[in-house]
Amino acid sequence: MEHETTIRTRYSETDQMSIIYHANYFTWFEIGRTDFLRKIGITYKDLEYQNILLPVIDVGCKYFIAAKYDDELIIKTKITTLKGARIQFEYEIIRNTDNKLLAQGYTKHGFVDKALKPVNFKKKFNTVWNMLSQNLE
Amino acid sequence: MEHETTIRTRYSETDQMSIIYHANYFTWFEIGRTDFLRKIGITYKDLEYQNILLPVIDVGCKYFIAAKYDDELIIKTKITTLKGARIQFEYEIIRNTDNKLLAQGYTKHGFVDKALKPVNFKKKFNTVWNMLSQNLE
Amino acid sequence: MEHETTIRTRYSETDQMSIIYHANYFTWFEIGRTDFLRKIGITYKDLEYQNILLPVIDVGCKYFIAAKYDDELIIKTKITTLKGARIQFEYEIIRNTDNKLLAQGYTKHGFVDKALKPVNFKKKFNTVWNMLSQNLE
Amino acid sequence: MEHETTIRTRYSETDQMSIIYHANYFTWFEIGRTDFLRKIGITYKDLEYQNILLPVIDVGCKYFIAAKYDDELIIKTKITTLKGARIQFEYEIIRNTDNKLLAQGYTKHGFVDKALKPVNFKKKFNTVWNMLSQNLE
Numbered sequence: 001m002e003h004e005t006t007i008r009t010r011y012s013e014t015d016q017m018s019i020i021y022h023a024n025y026f027t028w029f030e031i032g033r034t035d036f037l038r039k040i041g042i043t044y045k046d047l048e049y050q051n052i053l054l055p056v057i058d059v060g061c062k063y064f065i066a067a068k069y070d071d072e073l074i075i076k077t078k079i080t081t082l083k084g085a086r087i088q089f090e091y092e093i094i095r096n097t098d099n100k101l102l103a104q105g106y107t108k109h110g111f112v113d114k115a116l117k118p119v120n121f122k123k124k125f126n127t128v129w130n131m132l133s134q135n136l137e
Numbered sequence: 138m139e140h141e142t143t144i145r146t147r148y149s150e151t152d153q154m155s156i157i158y159h160a161n162y163f164t165w166f167e168i169g170r171t172d173f174l175r176k177i178g179i180t181y182k183d184l185e186y187q188n189i190l191l192p193v194i195d196v197g198c199k200y201f202i203a204a205k206y207d208d209e210l211i212i213k214t215k216i217t218t219l220k221g222a223r224i225q226f227e228y229e230i231i232r233n234t235d236n237k238l239l240a241q242g243y244t245k246h247g248f249v250d251k252a253l254k255p256v257n258f259k260k261k262f263n264t265v266w267n268m269l270s271q272n273l274e
Numbered sequence: 275m276e277h278e279t280t281i282r283t284r285y286s287e288t289d290q291m292s293i294i295y296h297a298n299y300f301t302w303f304e305i306g307r308t309d310f311l312r313k314i315g316i317t318y319k320d321l322e323y324q325n326i327l328l329p330v331i332d333v334g335c336k337y338f339i340a341a342k343y344d345d346e347l348i349i350k351t352k353i354t355t356l357k358g359a360r361i362q363f364e365y366e367i368i369r370n371t372d373n374k375l376l377a378q379g380y381t382k383h384g385f386v387d388k389a390l391k392p393v394n395f396k397k398k399f400n401t402v403w404n405m406l407s408q409n410l411e
Numbered sequence: 412m413e414h415e416t417t418i419r420t421r422y423s424e425t426d427q428m429s430i431i432y433h434a435n436y437f438t439w440f441e442i443g444r445t446d447f448l449r450k451i452g453i454t455y456k457d458l459e460y461q462n463i464l465l466p467v468i469d470v471g472c473k474y475f476i477a478a479k480y481d482d483e484l485i486i487k488t489k490i491t492t493l494k495g496a497r498i499q500f501e502y503e504i505i506r507n508t509d510n511k512l513l514a515q516g517y518t519k520h521g522f523v524d525k526a527l528k529p530v531n532f533k534k535k536f537n538t539v540w541n542m543l544s545q546n547l548e
Contacts, residue, residue, distance in 0.1 A: 011308065011318075012160060012301040014153040016206055016459075019527075021149050022467040023437035027286040034285065034344075044285075045344045048427075056433040060471035066527060069153055070308075070319045116430075116477060148445065148455075149438040153322075156390075159330040163297035164423040171422065171481075181422075182481045185290075193296040197334035203390060207445075207456045253293075253340060286434060288427040290480055295423050343427055 001135040002078045003036040006096065009071045019066035025103055026059060029091045032075035033107070036089070040135050042128055052119060054087070054109040061105035065095070072096035078137045085111050085118050087132065138272040140173040142212045143233065146204055156203035162240055163196060166228045169214035170244070173226070177272050179265055189256060191224070191246040198242030202232070209233035215274045222248050222255050224269065275409040276352045277310040280370065283345045293340035299377055300333060303365045306349035307381070310363070314409050316402055326393060328361070328383040335379035339369070346370035352411045359385050359392050361406065412546040413489045414447040417507065420482045430477035436514055437470060440502045443486035444518070447500070451546050453539055463530060465498070465520040472516030476506070483507035489548045496522050496529050498543065 015021040074094040081088035111121035152158040211231040218225035230240040248258035289295040348368040355362035367377040385395035426432040485505040492499035522532035
């Protein structure tokens with residue numbers, strides 16, 4: 001399963017190189033994975049209400065072509081790893097006008113509670129776990 | 138009492154006009170008022186631990202000269218109003234190299250608890266209230 | 275003419291009060307006005323190519339109800355003033371689920387060139403000027 | 412050569428997990444490398460005036476302990492690779508109160524001109540190149 005979300009870049013995301021500031025790609029990744037989860041029936045907001053947080057523990061991004069102001073971008077998201085206390089997403093940022101790959105990245109997350117203590121997600125939230133594992137790449 | 142904090146603008150704060158994106162001035166105002174409070178003996182972090190939050194209810198800013206990347210700026214902060222459930226701060230952003238006034242703004246805040254319900258701050262936190270009122274403009 | 279744009283709040287826009295950080299409303303205003311301009315046939319990106327910038331010179335926002343993570347918001351945008359070297363937009367932020375007014379604000383802009391010098395927009399860009407003035411509130 | 416810069420986290424950088432939003436670490440890395448360059452006699456702003464930009468082409472960060480609001484952090488920066496058209500920096504984020512390592516990351520950059528075309532930096536800016544290579548790890 002690979003999910004696609006479309007966004008338009010914002011002026012506030014540009015920098016004085018006249019490109020999108022690189023750290024913003026990670027906020028797009030976040031939009032991609034939230035939207036992915038929503039599509040398979042999981043609202044991240046609800047997970048938090050149930051005392052499950054997904055803080056980021058490892059991220060990376062390679063930038064091939066700079067995104068610019070007002071670009072329409074497709075965020076492609078998939079889950080590549082799912083373990084007892086960990087989940088990994090991978091992302092591609094595609095420019096809509098010409099289908100070029102602008103950037104590629106990943107984020108790894110732990111399953112923790114609000115005190116930031118690890119949670120055995122598979123055990124405690126088996127239904128959600130199954131929804132995720134059915135959508136592994 | 139007027140308090141001064143010095144910051145340096147960040148590359149991430151620029152936009153493609155090669156000036157600092159206007160919304161960032163409000164994050165500088167926040168640095169100014171946090172630092173002001175710290176100086177008079179109040180840590181905003183501790184206020185939150187004691188279940189007092191200061192959400193923003195009204196803000197404004199006038200921009201005279203654009204701040205640019207790598208500028209050293211002085212944030213001048215003062216308290217101009219203090220009432221039972223409200224506090225107002227005013228700010229000036231000064232460029233350090235030539236002492237020019239770049240922008241001027243204000244923020245109004247309510248005193249609320251974590252459920253965002255108003256709190257009679259003067260009654261409940263009389264010591265802190267007195268520290269604030271002694272530092273009114 | 276009043277234009278509506280729908281957005282969803284991002285996790286990156288929240289703060290530790292569990293509400294949206296106040297400065298982000300100004301980036302939403304920017305989305306609203308860009309989208310407004312696009313709808314009446316003006317691409318802000320193209321204006322910049324033609325050496326017209328619209329830096330912000332005065333802004334304000336009143337906050338009534340806090341926007342939260344994952345809220346769907348409607349940004350209502352209109353032009354309220356248009357003069358030789360100035361334009362003013364007004365905005366309302368509406369929560370989609372219950373139609374409540376969360377915040378209300380304005381931004382004033384100058385017409386300048388890339389050197390940040392004022393431009394007589396009405397004279398130099400009369401066609402665009404007319405498009406704008408036909409869409410004044 | 413390893414350079415240290417001290418910053419304090421901002422309220423605007425928190426998210427509703429009550430930790431610093433992960434993408435902000437990359438803006439701290441940027442502060443670290445700008446400050447590193449300044450210390451060895453290179454102002455990044457001046458490089459840009461001379462038509463040299465350093466866009467990011469690859470980044471990564473591992474998060475061990477979450478930074479929180481109002482933390483004082485030390486950013487440790489060093490140059491680990493310097494080639495004809497590439498430079499790599501590595502960073503550590505240390506919490507000042509207890510000297511704990513919060514996060515560790517890297518950024519790789521190309522040397523390009525304002526049209527984003529690669530530049531042979533070593534040839535064209537040999538003096539600056541030598542300043543950098545003397546400060547390689």
